[in-house]
Amino acid sequence: xxxxxxxxHLESVLQTxxxxxxxxxxxxxxxxxxxxxADGRRLFLKFNRSPQAxxxxxxxxxxxxxxxxxxxxxxxHIHAYGEGPDNWAYLVLDFIxxxxxxxxxxxxxxxxxxxxxGNTSEKFGFAHDNFIGSLPQxxxxxxxxADFYAAERLLPQARLARDGGYFDPxxxxxxxxxxxxxxxxxxxxxxxxxxxxxxxxxxxxxxxxEPVLIDPAAAFAHRETDLAMARLFGGFDxxxxxxxxxxxxxxxxxxxxxxxxxLYYLLVHLNLFGESYLGRVRDILKRFA
Numbered sequence: 472x473x474x475x476x477x478x479x480h481l482e483s484v485l486q487t488x489x490x491x492x493x494x495x496x497x498x499x500x501x502x503x504x505x506x507x508x509a510d511g512r513r514l515f516l517k518f519n520r521s522p523q524a525x526x527x528x529x530x531x532x533x534x535x536x537x538x539x540x541x542x543x544x545x546x547x548h549i550h551a552y553g554e555g556p557d558n559w560a561y562l563v564l565d566f567i568x569x570x571x572x573x574x575x576x577x578x579x580x581x582x583x584x585x586x587x588x589g590n591t592s593e594k595f596g597f598a599h600d601n602f603i604g605s606l607p608q609x610x611x612x613x614x615x616x617a618d619f620y621a622a623e624r625l626l627p628q629a630r631l632a633r634d635g636g637y638f639d640p641x642x643x644x645x646x647x648x649x650x651x652x653x654x655x656x657x658x659x660x661x662x663x664x665x666x667x668x669x670x671x672x673x674x675x676x677x678x679x680x681e682p683v684l685i686d687p688a689a690a691f692a693h694r695e696t697d698l699a700m701a702r703l704f705g706g707f708d709x710x711x712x713x714x715x716x717x718x719x720x721x722x723x724x725x726x727x728x729x730x731x732x733x734l735y736y737l738l739v740h741l742n743l744f745g746e747s748y749l750g751r752v753r754d755i756l757k758r759f760a
Contacts, residue, residue, distance in 0.1 A: 472491075473491045473504055473516070473518070474518075474556075474557065474559055476555065476556040476557055476559070477518060477555045477556065477557070477559040477561060478491065479556075480555035480556055480559075481506070481516070481551070481555070481561065481563065484551045484553070484563075485508070485514075485550060485551060485563065487508045487509045487510070488508070488509040489506050489507065489508060489509075489514075490506070490507045491504055491505075491506060492504060492505030492506060492507055492513070493505055495515065500519070500527075500604065500605050501517040501518065501519045501524070501527075502517070502518055502519065503515065503516065503517045503518075504516050504518075505566055506563070506566075513565075513566035513568075514550060514563055514564065514565065514566055515547065515563070515564045515565065515566040515567070516561060516562070516563050517561065517562045517564075518559055518560065518561040518562075519559075519560055520557070520558045520559050520560065521560075523602075523605070523607075524560035525553070525554045525560040526602075527560075527602050527605070528552045528553075528560050528561065528562040529552060530599060530600070530601035530602060531552075531562060531601075531602075531686065531687065532549045532552045532562060533599065533601075533689075534601060534667075534687035534688070534689035535547060535549055535564070535684075535685075535687060536549060537664065537689055538587065538664075538666065538684050538687055538689065541586070541587055541590050541664065543583055543586035543587050543589075543590075544583040544584065544586065544587050544682060544683075544684055545567075545677065545681050545682060545683035545684065546683060546684050546685070546687075547564035547565040547567055547683065547685060548564065548565045549562075549563075549564055550563040550564060550565070551563045567675045567677050567683050567685075568677065568678050569675060569676060569677070569678070570676050570677050570678040570679065570680055571676065571680065572676045572680075572708075573680060574708070574710055575680065576676055576680050576681075576682065577707070577708040577710035577711040577714065578710055578711075578713075578714040579680070579681060579682060579714075580674070580682040580711050580714070581710070581711040581712065581713065581714030581715035581716075581717075581718065582714050582715070582718045583682055584666075584669075584697060584711075584715055585714075585715050585718040585719040586718075587663075587664055587665075587666075588663035588664065588665065588694040588697070588719065589663070589719070590663065590664040591661045591662055591663055591664070591691070592661075592662045592664070592691035593662070594612040594613060594614060594662060594691070595612065595613045595614075595615070595616055595618075595619035595620075595662045595690075595691055595692055595693075596610045596611055596612030596613060596619060596623070596662075596690060596691060597610035597612075597689065597690040597691060598610075601667075601688055601689065601690075602688065603667070603668055603688045603739050604668075604739060604743050605743065606628075606631070606739060606742060606743065608623075608624075608667075608688055608690075609622075609623045609627060610623060610690050611623055615654065616653070616654075616657055616659075616660065616662075616692070616693045617650075617653035617654040617657065619692070620650075620653055620657070620692075620693070620735070621650035621653060624735045625646060625649070625650055625734065625735060625738070626646075626647075626650065628735065628738035628739060628741075628742060629642075629643060629646045629738065631738075631742045632738060632741055632742055632752075635741075635742060637741055637742075637746060637749055642752075642753065642756060645756040645757070645760035646756055646760065648760040649731070649734075649756060649759050649760045652759070652760075653731070656728055656731050656759065657693060657695070657728060657731060657732075658722040658724075660693050660694060660695070660722075662691035662692060662693075663691060663692065663693070663694040664689065664690075664691055665689065665690060665691070665692045665693075665694060665696055665697045666684055666687045666688070666689060666697055667687055667688030667689050667690055667692065667696070667697070668686060668687065668688040668700065668736075669684075669697045669698075669700045669701050670700055670701070670703065670704050670706065671701075671704065671705065671706025671707065672686075672706075673685055673686045673687070693732070694719075695721065695725060695728075695729075695732055696732045696735075698712065698715065698721070698725070698729075699729045699730075699731075699732030699733045699736075700732070700733070700736050702729055702733070703733045703736055703737075730755045730758065730759070731755075731759060733755070734752065734755045734756075737751050737752050737755070738752060
């Protein structure tokens with residue numbers, strides 16, 4: 472159920488009567504519902520009253536706006552976000568009706584992601600911090616990928632893992648050693664605009680057969696991070712990777728270094744979901760440290 476006070480607030484913000492539609496399942500952080508406006512449009516509502524929810528929705532909206540502004544890949548239009556009565560934070564987007572994924576979809580998706588990565592910056596980082604899942608993600612700017620990836624990605628997650636009892640001093644030393652080798656493990660690249668959390672639950676196929684990105688953890692980072700995350704848990708057709716590489720070839724050796732980028736996402740999952748991810752983290756550290 473959408474709280475009555477929040478629904479009334481949204482009607483005021485959006486300047487239309489709203490009818491609550493069905494709950495939309497799939498996320499594990501927020502509650503999501505469909506809304507229908509007085510003129511028949513369908514909207515997507517996420518809401519939560521956790522203390523960090525306002526910041527989560529604000530930074531998600533900022534990331535979606537930047538992805539959409541690239542004009543090379545779809546992202547839902549943002550209708551509203553903020554904090555309503557009774558500490559209910561919310562984000563209202565276009566509802567993206569699903570369509571079939573043809574092989575042409577995967578080709579379009581791979582090419583569109585390569586085009587998105589063509590949006591570059593002078594430094595690695597972002598204008599503001601954001602979130603990866605429910606965990607804060609620092610985006611302080613750095614001149615090099617090695618410095619950014621170590622200071623803003625791997626080391627903060629390692630500290631969380633240590634505090635959670637998953638990391639002992641030996642694993643911490645291994646991760647620090649890997650960080651010292653990043654400039655040799657990862658090829659030099661210009662900072663690219665990345666989705667930042669590109670698993671199979673964070674994209675949609677609309678009724679026109681076009682890819683649409685959702686739930687970004689956006690930053691200017693190494694473009695190989697998006698491809699590494701797409702490889703991590705499956706759900707992407709090989710045509711996606713082929714199309715990307717034909718459009719903008721990766722430097723040789725990606726398959727050998729892909730786990731260096733996947734380490735961050737495995738650490739995030741370790742800190743969010745527990746020790747079932749620790750074995751893969753140990754294996755990567757043993758290999759690269």
